[in-house]
Amino acid sequence: MPQQPTIDQHLLHRLAGLARLRIEPDQEPELQRRLQAIVAAFADLPTDGEADTDGLPLPLRPDTASTPPGIDVVLTNAAQVADGQFVVPRVLDA
Amino acid sequence: MSASLAGTAADLATRIRRGDCSAREVTAACLERIAAHDGGLRAFVGVAAERALRAADRIDDRRARGEALGALAGVPIAWKDNLLVEGELATAGSRILEGFRAPYTATALARLERADAVLLGRTNLDEFGMGSSTESSAHGPTRNPVAPHLVPGGSSGGSAAAVAAGFCPIAIGSDTGGSVRQPASFCGVTGLKPGYGRVSRFGLIAYASSLDCVGAIARTAEDLALWLDAVAGRDDADPTTLPDAPPVFDRVVAGRDLRGLRVLAPREWHADGIDGEVLRRTEQARSQLAALGAAVGEGRLPAARHAVKAYYLLATGEAASNLARYDGVHFGPRRAAAGIDPTTATRTWGFGREVQLRILLGTFALSYGYSEQFHDAAERARAALRADFARAFERCDLVVAPTSPIPPFPIGETETDPLRRYLVDALTVPASLAGLPALSLPCGTTADGRPIGLQLIAPAGKEDVLLRAAHVFQLATTHHLARPIA
Numbered sequence: 084m085p086q087q088p089t090i091d092q093h094l095l096h097r098l099a100g101l102a103r104l105r106i107e108p109d110q111e112p113e114l115q116r117r118l119q120a121i122v123a124a125f126a127d128l129p130t131d132g133e134a135d136t137d138g139l140p141l142p143l144r145p146d147t148a149s150t151p152p153g154i155d156v157v158l159t160n161a162a163q164v165a166d167g168q169f170v171v172p173r174v175l176d177a
Numbered sequence: 178m179s180a181s182l183a184g185t186a187a188d189l190a191t192r193i194r195r196g197d198c199s200a201r202e203v204t205a206a207c208l209e210r211i212a213a214h215d216g217g218l219r220a221f222v223g224v225a226a227e228r229a230l231r232a233a234d235r236i237d238d239r240r241a242r243g244e245a246l247g248a249l250a251g252v253p254i255a256w257k258d259n260l261l262v263e264g265e266l267a268t269a270g271s272r273i274l275e276g277f278r279a280p281y282t283a284t285a286l287a288r289l290e291r292a293d294a295v296l297l298g299r300t301n302l303d304e305f306g307m308g309s310s311t312e313s314s315a316h317g318p319t320r321n322p323v324a325p326h327l328v329p330g331g332s333s334g335g336s337a338a339a340v341a342a343g344f345c346p347i348a349i350g351s352d353t354g355g356s357v358r359q360p361a362s363f364c365g366v367t368g369l370k371p372g373y374g375r376v377s378r379f380g381l382i383a384y385a386s387s388l389d390c391v392g393a394i395a396r397t398a399e400d401l402a403l404w405l406d407a408v409a410g411r412d413d414a415d416p417t418t419l420p421d422a423p424p425v426f427d428r429v430v431a432g433r434d435l436r437g438l439r440v441l442a443p444r445e446w447h448a449d450g451i452d453g454e455v456l457r458r459t460e461q462a463r464s465q466l467a468a469l470g471a472a473v474g475e476g477r478l479p480a481a482r483h484a485v486k487a488y489y490l491l492a493t494g495e496a497a498s499n500l501a502r503y504d505g506v507h508f509g510p511r512r513a514a515a516g517i518d519p520t521t522a523t524r525t526w527g528f529g530r531e532v533q534l535r536i537l538l539g540t541f542a543l544s545y546g547y548s549e550q551f552h553d554a555a556e557r558a559r560a561a562l563r564a565d566f567a568r569a570f571e572r573c574d575l576v577v578a579p580t581s582p583i584p585p586f587p588i589g590e591t592e593t594d595p596l597r598r599y600l601v602d603a604l605t606v607p608a609s610l611a612g613l614p615a616l617s618l619p620c621g622t623t624a625d626g627r628p629i630g631l632q633l634i635a636p637a638g639k640e641d642v643l644l645r646a647a648h649v650f651q652l653a654t655t656h657h658l659a660r661p662i663a
Contacts, residue, residue: 086550088547088550090541094541095537097544098537098540098541098544099537101540101544102497102524102533102536102537102540103501103504103518103520103521103524104521104524104525104528104533104536104537105514105517105521105522105525114534114537117534117594117595118534118537118538118541120594120595120596121489121538121595121596121599122538122541122551124486124596125486125489125490125551126550126551128483128486128487128490128550128551128554128555128557128558129483129554129557129558129561130550130554130557142416142417143416144413144416145413152280152281156280157280159278159280160276160277160278160280160507160508160509161506161507161508162505162506162507162508162509162510162511162523163506163511169506169507170506171506172505172506172511172518172519172520174518
């Protein structure tokens with residue numbers, strides 16, 4: 084039988100960190116329970132057989148020059164703009 | 178109902194081309210009907226009234242100048258709010274796209290405009306297409322025109338409700354695991370998911386890119402054939418689109434009987450876990466297919482028993498990746514919160530509960546130590562299902578099944594256990610995983626009047642066979658003619 088992983092608090096925190104989501108402490112038990120139920124039910128997929136993805140088409144876009152939308156258009160929906168550029172939040176401590 | 182809105186989209190376009198009525202008259206009638214009835218239903222999250230009337234006037238002017246008009250001349254069409262129309266809002270039913278205005282138009286909608294359709298407005302959906310009831314939308318739920326206490330299905334619930342309420346003859350949706358077919362079934366209308374790659378996804382806000390398909394909802398298969406011919410075909414902006422295929426409309430409407438058509442009903446899909454009334458109605462529909470000349474037999478699709486698991490692992494993995502772009506930098510508002518970075522603060526604020534759950538599940542399925550047992554196993558299950566369908570289509574032309582194992586349920590009573598909720602998709606996800614064209618058409622109701630849909634699934638590239646069979650069924654039946662709002 085395939086092993087059933089346990090969604091413990093440590094794993095939940097790791098997943099939330101990877102997904103850039105914050106889980107409030109009072110929501111953790113419920114979320115843990117839900118994810119555990121799904122993972123337990125999905126753990127019995129057959130491990131034999133081949134995923135024949137080689138035969139699937141993997142088309143590429145033609146490598147041709149085109150005119151992209153102007154900078155103004157691209158920046159229209161930005162959260163914050165300065166001097167025609169996206170303002171990116173600080174991710175490292177100063 | 179206004180006389181100008183009666184009949185099919187095909188009839189409407191013919192009348193407008195002939196000058197029996199104007200495009201403005203028809204568009205104005207749709208807008209009036211929406212104003213009168215959508216307050217209680219909320220099929221639309223935004224009506225593009227001025228844009229639509231301007232487009233209608235341009236069509237009328239061109240007709241007045243003697244120019245030839247397209248196949249969808251003056252036909253008002255709504256679009257699901259996860260497709261882009263330049264200059265219009267596009268929210269995908271999520272707070273995280275609050276205020277987002279599309280910088281370009283989706284190919285599937287640009288081609289409708291090229292065929293002289295009138296784009297009417299944006300319809301409600303489950304957030305990012307993740308749901309089966311349209312209750313997870315940041316805009317609030319949509320109600321089913323058949324009975325307002327019921328959900329319209331989802332995720333294209335707004336589009337299905339718009340057609341069922343008679344707001345427009347065609348509404349565009351998207352179908353990742355059943356999001357066109359299931360709401361069509363719940364609202365008593367007809368919904369088509371073309372095969373993967375038949376219609377461009379350029380300008381469709383991505384949920385799960387290997388499964389997402391642009392589809393449409395209408396009253397009749399005839400109108401869906403008209404729609405498909407207008408939008409299908411190669412698009413360099415979406416490298417996964419298939420080469421152009423011959424148009425289907427003439428072959429579809431020429432259908433008069435089903436002689437020579439072989440239909441297979443998988444035993445697994447007509448058994449335990451399916452509501453009794455759904456079983457009875459779909460079995461009656463199978464008998465009607467046989468009475469129309471089809472050879473209906475039973476068969477098996479054993480790998481389908483893993484379809485829901487495979488679907489949710491693959492779809493959520495792709496969603497976790499696709500939704501990484503909502504980082505509080507490129508699109509939508511940015512949020513701040515004490516002690517966490519702005520990206521985490523924005524995503525935690527902007528995504529609803531179901532979307533967050535699916536992102537976490539997808540992150541798990543793809544993460545180190547688990548991807549082989551979950552994501553890779555799901556890929557193998559998908560390959561096994563494709564092989565099952567290939568074997569089945571060696572001895573049949575269509576697979577038939579109920580669209581949903583249950584009829585529409587009341588708003589607010591959606592199962593809170595996610596596992597049981599996901600199992601409701603058991604009959605629609607197999608065609609999605611295999612990339613096959615599939616359709617839902619009305620085949621009756623429960624004793625208390627809730628619509629039931631029949632699903633047909635065709636081999637890749639056989640949308641014409643699918644639509645023709647549905648058209649013949651609709652010539653012989655009246656289920657699709659019911660109008661819940663006079």
